[in-house]
Amino acid sequence: MTTNLHTDHHNHAAPATAAPHAGHDAHAGHDAGVPGGLRITQDGYTLDLDTTIAAPGEIDFRFRILGPDGRPVTEFDPIHDRELHLIVARRELTGFWHAHPRREHDGTWVIRLDLPEAGAYRVFTDIAPRALGRTITLGADLALAGHYAPQPVPAVSRTTTVDGYEVTVDGELREAGELLTLTVHKDGEPVTDLQPYLAAFGHLVILRAGDLAYVHVHPNGEPGDGVTPAGPGIAFHTAVPGPGTYRLFLDFRHGDVVRTAAFTLTTETATPRHDPHAGHHHHH
Structure with a gap:
């Protein structure tokens, strides 16, 4: 199910010494007790989707990360080899896609997603804006139009x-x-x-x-x-x-x-x- 469109630009990071935050606890400085991904905006950064409603199938998915000044962010520190991880999941957690969009010069991220079924989806971006100096996860809803029968979360299994x-x-x-x-x-x-x-x-x-x-x-x-x-x-x-x-x-x-x-x-x-x-x- 994973979409492997590795068209991302390889912006090589500065040496590790330039990123003193890299080894810190992932929760350092986060709002106490609030897990990641529940909010569309956090710490001045906002996930701005081009569209929140689409038809199922092949989607040219576009979005921006807006900074505290309201403008698209173009400076990110890499996390796990990438400037941004895009995770798309069905709300019932019966579908999962992990993709790496391409960042255009104006700060718009672009990727072609194949989401074949109607339903309620959640989009996550894992990012470390350079000016923030640590990782945050922003989340937003995406609805794919059409008849949809929600499924239960799959049964517990190891x-x-x-x-x-x-x-x-x-x-x-x-x-x-x-x-x-x-x-x-x-x-x-x-x-x-x-x-x-x-x-x-x-x-x-x-x-x-x-x-x-x-x-x-x-x-x-x-x-x-x-x-x-x-x-x-x-x-x-x-x-x-x-x-x-x-x-x-x-x-x-x-x-x-x-x-x-x-x-x-x-x-x-x-x-x-x-x-x-x-x-x-x-x-x-």
């Missing part, structure tokens, strides 16, 4: 198959964070020659059913570091924004093709971070 690959997930979704390991087999054999995709052996996006809160997930290690294996297991440190049902989408590259494996997992209600009856009163 195993999925895609194009003859079987992928399993180990680990729990918790607010406090935990290591999730996704393991890839093909025809019953472990895959040990995964290819790098976006500077990692896998790219994982997690969306919460019901509000489509977007979870940034960072892989542990990277290709070429001498310690991270090219499969069969891909490890991710994952913290979710609260209890609920989540849909996980793993992009992985093997045999020169990027495929997407999807899972549904639920969290158990996590232990509260602080018990209000414990008598710990914080005086500021």
Whole structure:
């Protein structure tokens, strides 16, 4: 399902020393307790879609990221090898597309999407505007006209198959964070020659059913570091924004093709971070 239109411009980043923010916690400076992707505007940046209503099928999708001055942003720091990641998902999380649009000189992003079915969709952009100095995820609604029968979120499952690959997930979704390991087999054999995709052996996006809160997930290690294996297991440190049902989408590259494996997992209600009856009163 993944659209692999790699027409993006390779604007090579300055050396890592020029980006002191790169290693910081993804949540640093975010509004406390508000997950990513729920808002069309945040920290002065706005996701401006050319159209929010379209017909199903091939769409010439165009949008801009507007900065605090109201003008299109053209200076971005790369995240996972790209200036911008575009994620499109059906609101019921039964469809997922991860694409990399082309940025035109005026700051308009352009990509041809093939979204064959009518329905309610959510569009996400993962960006790190240079002037902001950190990553944010903006989200906006897209409606594709026509008759549409909403489907339930797929049932919880730790195993999925895609194009003859079987992928399993180990680990729990918790607010406090935990290591999730996704393991890839093909025809019953472990895959040990995964290819790098976006500077990692896998790219994982997690969306919460019901509000489509977007979870940034960072892989542990990277290709070429001498310690991270090219499969069969891909490890991710994952913290979710609260209890609920989540849909996980793993992009992985093997045999020169990027495929997407999807899972549904639920969290158990996590232990509260602080018990209000414990008598710990914080005086500021």
